[in-house]
Amino acid sequence: MGTLFQLAARNVLRNKSRSGLTIGAIAFGVLMSLLLGGFVSGIGTNMVDDVVLGKVGALQVHLRGYDDVKDNQPVHLHMPVHGEVVDKIRAVPGVTGVLPRIVLAAMINNGTSSTMCVVVGADPSLEPAVLPLARRGLAGQGNEAAAPHRGVLGFELAEAMNVRAGSSVVLQAATANGQQNALDLDVGGTTNNSVPFESKRMLTVPLAFAQELLQLEGRATEFTVAVADREKVLAIAEQMQAALGPAYHVQHWQQLRPAVVDIVTVQRIVLFSICIVFLAIAIIGVMNTMLMSVLERVREIGTMMAVGVRRGVIVVLFLFEALTLAALGTATGCVLAFSLLGLARALGGIPLTPPGSAMVLYVQPIAPVWLLGLTAAAMFVGTLGASAYPAFRAARLRPVEALRAT
């Protein structure tokens, strides 16, 4: 086997320019697959991070029934901020933080005009541990427990209401009892958001402000939960649901934002399709090279048969040659891809503006290990498949005819 492998390696080096081109084609296929994969994977990670670390958390807990009417921001389904429920949530293994929040619908008024908005009240002291990206895109001052009457408006909402940091607005909402209540709110800053709706219609306030507005002291409508390992979120959700019982409803981020899951899935499908095209081009290159190699070496194959080489050995020789090309091409492609992806990360990521948003996100492109494994496996299997025909064609030659070839 060692002799055959040595012979195969020398045959690859025999026609350096052709082998170089083939290795280049394979490397290009691998490079493009990994670059695209790294980019798409980076976008996916960015989107999931934005949701899990900036918006909804890994898990949310509501009272049963909240989910049926959540589009109306119900405030009558509230829970105590401290006590047994929170203790049970914290006790679930893997949970790293719990953030009580209130989400409500309100009317915002700047003194001359008003509009509907969605207000999210969260405890500013707990927020960084649960939603560390919540303040991404913030201009001005963020929410602080020490300043309960100061909030942050979505960038476009602030523009529409003609307010800026330092301005005041009035928020009016219906309490849990159905009474109307209104409070003044100082505008501390604005936030530019990757989701257009949130820039246009959302503002965040300290939890204490939301509790005061709704007359829900010591209460929250939801608990947003952070976990140590996002990959285990389904198991943690099941454990938490079991611990809390049927009166509560635990949902993980994939249930809370199914659109994100769909987008990531579609991105992967598109990525796979494009990768298949790149890999197919590379594999066709290998097939062409191997066919040329067989046609050029017919007499040599005849000589090998004459001295007693079996058909199977001829097949193995050509497959070794193809695998050598695949190994060199894949290694070259990987080195180039990881170098370029590393360079992109070192430069701070690839800037990307989500559709309809003014916010610039910096995608950190990382080729996941599974994509590397899949690309390498596809290249090796494809190369073996592509070289099988030339190899069997070589092995099927009749010695006497092969020896006659010029």
Next chain:
Amino acid sequence: MALVELVGITKSYELGRTVVHALNGVDLQVERGEFTVVMGPSGSGKTTLLNIIGCLDRATAGTFRFDGEELGDRDFNDLAEIRNRKIGFIFQSFNLIPVLNVTENIEFPCLIRGDPKKALRERVRQVAEEVGLGKFLAHKPDELSGGQRQRVAIARALVTQPQVVLADEPTANLDSGTSEQIIDLMLELNAKENVTFLFSTHDPRVMAHARRVVHIADGRLVDGTDSGRAEVAAVAGMGAR
């Protein structure tokens, strides 16, 4: 028992609608240790005859025995094994593997059958010395002259210690001086090592060295001369070729 025994061997090819009869009922016996030349003009069937004896091709009809075994129904891999262990080949165009050096070309038939490399290297060196290539072991074929390349081919044929060496016009691509040297080398190996040689040529100069000459024309053996044996197959008649 003859080493090679052909009885009534015919070989026909179909070329489109035409049937070409390359061999028409050839009877031939080659004993161990013989140095036999198959003589004949181009297209007479010399190469076809050698190809059948070398298990590179199959006869259309007739009986072919090698070393007492009937080989007509053996499959490709069986024949490859026989070629590897019992037959050495020397070709007109040398047919060396260009990416291998002299040592590697010579040892190649032994390596593919799994001979241990260390023990093999000594035998390769000896055979290379015998054919006068001791100083060229690390050379690639394209660094050698035609005569040297043919010596490599001879060494490759001999290293497996075959029962017969088949040489198809081995001097056709060599100048007369080198041809003489190659023929002398084969005669010497025949005399010293008792290696059986069977080779084809249409070069009359070779005749002077042959111990036994078999003439072939139009796919039939037409005459036989024998330097030591009483009889050589001689079949009269002309066929289409």
